[in-house]
Amino acid sequence: MDAVTQVPAPVNEPIHSYAPGSPERARLEAELKRQASEPVELTQTIGGVQSAGGGARVDVVQPHRHGAVLGSFAGATQADARAAV
Numbered sequence: 001m002d003a004v005t006q007v008p009a010p011v012n013e014p015i016h017s018y019a020p021g022s023p024e025r026a027r028l029e030a031e032l033k034r035q036a037s038e039p040v041e042l043t044q045t046i047g048g049v050q051s052a053g054g055g056a057r058v059d060v061v062q063p064h065r066h067g068a069v070l071g072s073f074a075g076a077t078q079a080d081a082r083a084a085v
Contacts, residue, residue, distance in 0.1 A: 032062065035070050042073035046084045053080055 016024040042060065043050040055075030062068040076084075 032068070036062065036065075036068035039069050040071040042071050044073070044076060044080065044084075046080065053077065055080075 016022070018025045018028060041052070044053050045051075053074035054077040057072055057074055059069045060071045060073065062070060
């Protein structure tokens with residue numbers, strides 16, 4: 001083939017500053033607050049089936065505010081690991 005492909009120039013997404021008082025920061029803070037108020041139960045998927053693990057419970061927290069729990073999961077057991085392999 002003798003076609004000449006014209007590749008469009010890439011366009012990057014805008015980089016937001018998240019400065020105090022900016023709309024981006026307000027949206028981010030609102031979303032973090034929403035997620036902290038609605039913790040989710042995280043599951044594992046083995047063989048296409050979602051299930052809770054049989055191990056110890058672990059909380060998933062915001063990295064900058066450990067008191068804000070985003071969700072929790074049960075760790076995998078040896079039986080879970082064998083089933084996944």
